[in-house]
Structure formats: C-alpha cells, structure tokens
Amino acid sequence: MSDFITKRAEDINQWYNDLVIKGELADYSSVRGCMVIKPYGYALWENMRDALDKMIKDTGHVNAYFPLFVPKSLFEAEEKNAEGFAKECAVVTHYRLKNDPDNKGKLIVDPEAKLEEELVVRPTSEAVIWNTYKTWIQSYRDLPLLINQWANVVRWEMRTKLFLRTAEFLWQEGHTAHATQAEAIEETKKMLGVYADFAENWLAIPVYQGVKSESERFAGAVDTYTIEGLMQDGKALQCGTSHFLGQNFAKAFDVKYQTTEGKDEYVWATSWGVSTRLIGALLMTHSDDKGIVMPPKVAPHQVVFVPFLHEKKPEQNQILIDKCNEFVTQFKAKGIRCKIDTDLMKRPGFKFAEHEMKGIPVRIVFGPRDLEENVAEVARRDNLSKESISQDKLVNHVENLLTEIQANIYNRAKEYRNTNTRECTDYEDFKSKIAEGGFVITHWDGTAETEEKIKEETKATIRCIPYDYEQTAGKCIYSGKETKHRVLFARAH
Template sequence: MNPLTKRSENYSKWYNEIVVRSGLAEFSGVRGFMILKPYGYSLWDRMKTILDKMLKLTGHQNVYFPLLIPKSLFSKEKEHTKIFSEGCAVITHSRLIKKNKNQEELIVDPDSKLQEELVIRPTSESIIWKTYKRWIQSYRDLPILFNQWGNALRWEMRTRLFLRTTEFLWQEGHTAHSTEKEAIEETIKILNIYTNFSEKFMAIPVLQGIKPYMDKFSGSEKTYCIEALMQDGKALQMGTSHFLGQNFSKAFDVTFTNFNGKKEYVWSTSWGVSTRLIGGLIMSHSDDKGLILPPKIAPIQVVIIPICYKKQHPPTSIHEISIKILNFLEEKGIRVKYDDKTIWTPGWKFHEYEMKGIPIRISIGKNEIQNEKVEIFRRDTCEKIYIPWINLKNSIPKLLDEIQKNIYKKAVQRTQKLILKSDHYNDFKHKINHSGGFIFAHWDGTKNTGKKIQEETEATIRCIPISNEKEKGKCIYSGKPSLQRVIFSKSY
C-alpha cells in the first residue's frame, strides 16, 4: 500500500486520503452526500453515547420531530429565512411514474404536485416552535429541555468529508424557559458541556466565544461557540449554542401564564454539534501514518495481533494466551479486538491498525510466549514497550489514561504556540499567512471591516472571547477605537 501524502506536502490531500484509507467515510454517488462506513459510524456512535449521557444528566430528554417542514413555517421568524439563501432540498411532488409502459425510465408525475412545498429540515426551530405552542400554556409546562438526534440537510456547493456535507448527522437541542436569565444560563450550560466533551473526551482544547453580530445564527440573539485550532493553523467551529431570546416564541405566538397569572412570551435556546466534529478530531491528532484516536472515544481501544505466517492459524499457545488477554481486558470494560484473520499478514495488520488509530496494539509471538511478556505499541508516541503478562490487567487501563492525557497535552501545546497577538495589519497578514493560529486583534466592530479583512487575508472573526477582557486599542484595519480584542483566523 502506498503511504499517505505527507501533511507537510499537502494538508488537504492528506486529510481526504486519511478519511478514506482509515475506513471512516467516503463520498457517495450523490453529490455532497457522504457514506459513513462501519468504522466511521461506530466512532460517531461512541461520541453520541457519551454526549447523550451528559445531556441526560443535565435533565434533557430526546424527542423526534418530522423531517419535512412546510415552506410557510420558515418565513414566520423574519431572520430565519436566511438559512435558505445557501440552499435546501425542496419537495414539490409525491410520485414518480414510468415514462411509458414499456420503458423503465421514471418521470415526475405532474398530477402529484403538492399544495404546499415541503423542505427537508436544515434545522428544526420552526416545526418545533409550531408544536411548542400546543404544549406550552402555563409556567408548569416549563422548562422544556428537548434534544433530537437525527439528520439534517443544507445544500452546499463545496463539500468536504465530515467538514461540510449536504446531509449531516447531528443533535439539535431546543429548550423553552420562563425567564431570560434561565435561558441564558441554559445557553452557557450547553456551551460548557460541549467544551467538556471536546476537551475531556475528544482531547481537543477549545476557546469559548460569541460570534460577531453578523455571523450569529439567523433568528438568534446571541450565538456562543467553541473554536478549535487544527494542525495547519486553521480554526474549526466545533459547536454552537444559541440564545434565541423571544424571537421564536413571538414568531409562533407561544405564551405562558406565569406564577402571577400574567401572560408572557417564552424564552428559548437551541444548540448543536454534528459529524463535523470527526473532521476536527482527525485534524487535531493524526499523523502521516494515519489516525490517532483518544482512548475515551476510540471504538476499539486495544487490538491483539497473533504473530504467525500468512494464511496459517496461530499456534495454540499464542491463540490461547490471546483469548485470555482479550477476556480479562473486556472484563475491565476495555473495548478490545482480537484479529486472527488468516488472509492478512501481521505486517499488513500492523499497518492497518496504525492507519485506524487504535491506541494500543498488543502483539504476541513465539518470543512473547517464551518470555511471558507481550509487545505493546503505543499509537500516540509510536513507542514499543514490553509488559509481563501478569501486569497487563493493571498496566493497560493506566496506559490508556496516559495516552488520553498525552494526546490532549500535545494538542494544548500545539494550540498555545499559535495563540498570538497582533497590533499592526502587516504583522497580522504575515502571521495569518505564515503560522496561522488564533490571532487576538482589535476590530472596530463593523461588518464592513470584517469583510475587507476577509477579502484581503481569508481570515474571519472566529469569535469575541467569552472572558470578555477589556483593553483599549485601535482596529488593525481602520485604526478606529476598540475596547477589546477579538479572535481572527482562517477557518474550515
């Protein structure tokens, strides 16, 4: 097998190759639509399981709303229609028929035209708020803390596996509250859950911020986000949490009777993360040999490979000790795979599991049997170590912890080196083009300046840091006064 394109040669090519070669995903024949292969789906499933648990522990419940939304619902909230300026899938008919009796070719049946066009959900605020109107009457019905796991669709011109696909899998939360304070607290609570999930499980350090007003979600008052820095110095938005104010409750006329018997509009939030996170995971940790997965989200944490000749079954002694190790690691709750397939050589398997980013590889051959030790390969450092059998039970869980921490530490160090300041436009342009990174700089707060900087450097304002530290300065572009730095970066 050919090695991957090196990251230093062509990062974008490396990315496309690693996604396909590690068996995560590939494009389908349908433009912009991705197929999640078993390894990619099991990774998403693992991420789902963890995040779902975090959301349930904070009182959220899962629901499922219709895939299709009547056209008229979208124009109810006046900014929300913006979602479609980039495109959506419009259903106009409900039947195909044969072009003529003898041919198999299908055409749209003109008699099946719908009275009102339906749109595949790009996001579900409109259909959900139409329903909340039916469910909310009194303060007793609040809060509503609902989440939905499903698919959504936004027509995209340029697509990239995981990072930007026309259909994507995600969770979208939609909550309703009786007070503004509670809704803002919910927005922040979710931002913190996303941050924890990203840092503690995906081992990706993030910055928390607020989107500048021109980039907020259409229909929201404020969009909070977490942003991470990829290996090539570009930013990736990992998740967003929107404070929607009373925009949707007013658009859909959703009021409740408060404790004092008065009617008020409901306050709300929405928030989501998607399969896009997998793109962030790949670009945060992986190397020229393939994926590197943090043990906490790796679908397989340990792979056991018996050393023997191709097309031969491993000798009984090797097989038996392998099964023993498999069993006691599984008893410890570790996700282990024992690969004794005879159609591939051990060398081929080593290569394959390095590509797939399995955190620990245990190999067992004749020498290992003689010495009652196994060879351990750590994917994150590519080190080999030898551990006596009897120590494995304790050593492997510890090693998994250590690998998790090490992968996170490396990502933190890499990110910190690229958290930069800039006070002059020339210096700013130099940094953007040479190192990339999160560049803290002053901005005059206008959409126009943001647009000019983007046109000239490709960098955009990723967010206003949530820490909100005040510091007087001058806009790097216009020289106008500014009260705090914002974060610029090129981005995915």
C-alpha cells in the same frame, strides 16, 4: 487500502481525505455531496453520541424526535432564520413518480402529484419544533422545556468535504424554552460548557469558548456562542454552537405562557448543536503521516491484539489466540474495547501499518518469543513507541496507558493551539501572522465594515470574542479606533 497515506507536508487536503477513505471511516456515495459512513466511522460516531447524550441528559434534557419535513409556510415564519437558510434548502414538490410513456423502464415525476404546499427538508428544526411547542406550553408550570433530538439535516452546500461539510449530516439539536431571559442565557452558556467539556475531555480537542460577531451569528439568534478548535493545517474549525434565540421564535410562532400573576408572556429560547463534523475535527487535530490517531475514550477499538500466526503451525496459533482471549476477557471486564487480528493471510508488518492507519490507540503483540519470556510487546499509537511488558502487569499497564494517551494527545494539541495563538497590534504583522496560520488575538472596533474589509484582505474571519482573553481597551487593528473588543481572528474551514 494497502497503500500509504499522503504526507501532510505534501498535500494536507489529500492527507485528510486519505485518513477518511483509507482509514475506512466513510466513502463517497453516488449522491452529490453525501457520504456513506462505514461501520468503523459509525462506531466512532456511536461512541461520541453515547457520551454526549449522557451529558445532555445529566443536565436535565430529554430526547424526542421531530419530522424531517417542514411545510414552507412554517419554515418562513421566523424571517431571519428562513432567509439565512433559504439558499441551501432541498425542497419536496411532488409525492409520486410514474412510468415514462416515452421511455420504457424509466420513471418521471408525475405532474399530477404536485404538492399543494412544498415541504422543506430541514436544514435545522427550529420551525417544526416551535410550531409544536406552541401547543405544549401554556403555563409557567410547563417551563423550562428541555428537549434534544438526534437527527439528520440537509444543507445544499456548494462545496463539500468528508465529515467537515456534507450535504446531509448527523447531529443533535437541543431546543429549550424558558420563562426568563436570564435563565435562557444561562442555559445557552451551560450547553456551550457541555460542548467544551465534551470536546476537550472526550475528543481531546482544545477549544476556545466565546461569542460570535453579528455577521457570524446563527440566522434567527440574538447571540451565538461557539467553541473553536485549531486544525493542523492552521485553520480554525467551529466545533459546536449554542444560540440564545431571545423571543424571536416565540413571537414568530406565538408561544406564550401564563405567569403566576396570570399575565401572558412570550417564552425565551435556546438551541444548540454539534454534528458529525466533530469527527473531522478529531481527525485533523490528532492524526499524523501514518494515519488516524483516535482518542482512546471514543476509539471504536482501544486495543488490538496481534498474535503472530503461521499458516503451517495451527497448534502454536491456537496457543497464541487463547492467550489473547485470556487477556481480552480481563480487558472487557474493565470496559476496555478490544479486538484480535486473527487474519492468517496478512503479515505482521502489514497489520501494524493497517492498525496504525486506523488509529487504534494500543497494539499488543504476542509471538512465540513473547510467550516464552512471559511478556507482550505493547505499542502506543500516539508516539509510536514500543515496550516489552510482563504479562502479569499487562492489564493495569494498558489501562493506565489509555489514560496517558488520552492526556498526551490533548496536551500536544493544546500546545500546538497555544503556540499558534498570537497577539498582534499592527495590521501588517497581522496579515503575515494570518497567512502563517493559527489564531490571532487583537482589538476590533466592533463594526461589520471593518470585519468585512479584513476578511476581503486576509480571508480571516472573527472566530469569536473569547472568554479566555480579558476584554481590555485598545486600538482597533484596522481602523485605529479605541475599542474594548479583543477578538480571535483566523482563517476557517
């Protein structure tokens, strides 16, 4: 904890790991591919979750909870979905252990306790949920059905990375059922919009919204909509997806409703999710060589007070701590999350470095000198600047500063993203731009073959067909065919 963060220029992957481990967001665990989310990291997740949960509820959805286990027969009902996830499923085959007769104190799986039917640990919940919806939906009056759940899922990934790709992760998954195709598509886009809003206005991560190409589509979806961010290592990161599922799941699970005319119709479906990966996105978007930079809106602590305490001067310490508490009360009244660092053993310089590493947006320092002059030293994490602020202006100043920091890191990230999004019409130029990192916007002939070839030759994938760029006609960068698709390519995490 006391040593430094690896510099980005030195080793950007190690830098990222250092942010997570030394920033005390998470730890490696004794379970392969799984991490422990530590209190500081979990507090961040709670803030993110609470904000997004409200947005989900404000758009008419309610929360529920479905089981962790999916009987294999249900899991395989929607073929494409099952096929897509089959390779990365954890499966429960037994329900009991027993003492090992040959090895005292050890346990073995009881071969007598084999399950009649295996249970798949959910990699996503469409199967259980649609099997339930079948019984909940009878009439057009039951629609739309707008449900979200906060849950954990397991995907047995070959290679994992803290927050960005872990075998178990936390997320929310919305699953909705609608009477018409148009309404379901509208829902899909609406929720993508909610995600984009959340990413940009809460996490300060600028994202491109768009539609996935067929090969990148969610298994079982008709269309996958995505928000894509650009990380500081030049790689794109899928930050959230919203799927229009058509009638695939309705047909697989036989979910029909009766129309006003008394006809039976299959319902139309959507599903959408974001995960703890967003923590990784946030870290990789804003942080610097001194550590994490937290967006104020979701930071576990928005302000940290550092009174200059001397072990030998208890009376002076008390005055400084009282002063801090006075302000903490005022900040709390404004809904600002703060803490006081009253550790007697650590020196100020150490504390400064530690709070910077953990990304606390604003640091307020009170020393005897400041008290005499009736000021406080206010330091901001985003640009590391410091200024002396008169105490009577402190609360308003900091309140505004938090807003300013939130805006500043968003603008900074957006500028980086924009300057690293480049147009391209020549394949050789494309290859060199992709190698340099960032998004490349270019024409693509719409075929999976071309997409595959480009991936093989450059490691770049189509991140999306973006909303933000007009779909003008042009020549495919690879095949030279006339096409109307303009797509965003990038190397991705």
